[in-house]
Amino acid sequence: MKLLDTEIKNKVLRSMMSILESKKPEIIAANKKDLDLFDKEDRAMYDRLIVDEKKVEGMIGAISEVLQQQDPVGKIKSEQVLENGLKIENKTAPFGTIMIIYESRPDVTIEAAVLAFKANNKILLKGGKEAVHSNIVLEKCWHQALEENGLDDNWIQLLHMNREETQAFLRNPTEKLDLIVPRGGERLIAFVKEHAKCAVLVSGRGNNFLYVDKDADWAQSLEVILNAKTDKISACNALDKILVDVNIDDFSSRIKELKAILSERGVSVLVDNKVAEVLPESSKIKDEDIWYEEFLAMKCVLGAAEDLDGAVQMINKYSGGHSATIMTKNSDVAKEFMDQVDSAAVYHNASTRFTDGGQMGVGAELAISTDKLHHRGPLGLEQLVTNKYYVHGNGQIRV
Template sequence: MNTLLSIEKRNAVLTRMAVLLEQERAIIKSVNQQDMTNYSGDDLAMEKRLLVDDAKIDGMILSMQQLASQEDPVGVERFHFTHENGMKITNKTAAFGTIMIIYESRPDVTVEAGGIAFKSGNKILLKGGKESLLSNLKIVSLWHQALEENNISTNWVEYLNYNRVETQAFLENPTQRVDLIVPRGGEQLIAFTKKHATCPVIVSGRGNNFVYVNAEADVEKAIAIIINGKTTNIGVCNALDKVLIDTNLPNWEVLAKQLTTELQKFNVEVLGDKAVAKATGVKAIENEEIWYEEFLNYKIVIGTVNSNEEAIAKINKYCGGHSASIITKNDALAQEFMEQVDCAAVYQNASTRFTDGGQFGLGGELAISTDKLHQRGPIGLQHLVTNKWYIYGEGQIR
């Protein structure tokens, strides 16, 4: 096990990494262009995640700077108790040890997730997808440069250039100790990791997020929030897939028509339940199974409910446990909705696109967990720790 690096050393590496990313900006972009050229798939969302442009590099640099300025998440006292026999008992946060991150097509994860794991005192094993190999190797070389310049072993950040068979073999019989695995990607990747891993896995699960437009909604806000949730970035887990409209909303059919028109301006394929299809002329859904689907595409389903209870029940049945938003002026009702809906993030009058570590003030995230153990929602620096008990005695025996 690697001995814990001092916070000064960890911060120095992060600060240096920010400088190197700026210095190597042009080279990172040109290497990424090779990955883009080599990518032959037809997955629009994956292609979008693969691209590294100036805005993405700016984000990488900012995340390194923010991480370097944050307080050390390791060694924070969480509980203190003095036993009647005089023993002093303290619980403090501790690093996991080694964290493995498995991800697809996102070179920015090589920077941000790597940085969060490193800042929280952990060794990182990065297992990226083959589509982003060149970009990832370039970024890992910068990690190694930042470590070497601070006289720290490069094995703190390791890239696992494995194919599927090699990855499975490593998960089932790791050649080194792994304390935690975080898969970031589609349902197949998550299922594969959970099936083969021999240590704890935090699932960064699917989205399939809902917006519920209540009878007391501000209709203009509802439209703006839905357009934002669906169209700003289709390839992310906080994008919007489903809309429920309360039929008690005055002239709900007018809203459904307006929404359909606006969404179609962005080339979104709109499907409706029977009532919405009848009111708007959009294609009706073929069966109820579609309510379970996460689209990661220009596609949305709009349906109706007759009560708040029905909306809550439908969301709890079909959503991915990620994010759900209610659009209403009734605060008491919103509170009830937010307490009853079983999602990691629940909103009143805001877009689900905000479910993100940076937006929540965490300074970035390793992943967004739809599990309930050990952390739910965006996993920031302060969540990437386990804990440890320290007991100070003077010869006490039981």
């Protein structure tokens, strides 16, 4: 796609903010059609599907954040002049065409598109069928904003494909794809990685762990656990697994207190063999696969760790590589945990719920990447560019 002037891109964003404000009733009405057709038993996905007045205001706010950010394209990352006179600049450049495949959340249709567009990328949006009415209206808003500013509406395209058609498109795309971002559960991610022929940046899988060290502030630990587990169960940064050090003072009473508090908040608890000795009435883990599972529900696993090394090994084996927390008053232990745990975000005495573009100062995000290339963590505006070398010469040849 042609490189656009920053002011043109910002004009499109200003138009989009006005259009969303004026179309608010139409957007909410379209979303109601999706909600009426949805099975409310899947509470996490249903919560992500809802678009109300506050959610539309959040969409407008996300665009406003991106509008105020610097254009990430064309920034000089490094420059040097060689002995032969060649001047070499390494500059940021757009990816080209990004495809994002996501489930349920209509606000991704706004956040993904605004980030990709300002970074001068074309974006193909493949939302789930459960949000089709909402996404169609939001795409129309984007197209109106583009056309008002003299741009082709193919910068932002909503793909209308079923599973089989999507599979065929991934295998043999009708246009060049530079990056695919699957944003959703493990089944979606596996589906994309199996069929895609271009780079795939994995996003969205949580299965986050929290380790309570023997030197933790117990009251603080309880507060952080409850926030991380119950604040928003549909988020990929929600807590699923809790490990308590067996060497903590009054291990048995601590475990009983934690179980009682979680149960009071409506969280069902599965326990490992060691914790089952303290909580014999609780449901025991029957299959190791539970440790790998992201719940997206009022459900967690409560297990025991023999020491820091044991906790780190458990987390690195089973977690999704998203977020992990240690609760401890020992800063040396915290540093070792944070150095050794292989996750996109590691925390000391804080909730995993902060792994979010807005909370981490990145602003609106395309997704939370758990890959190591080319970036881990929130994919904000600055992360939606690649690089390109500009080499200026005066007739130099290599000898």
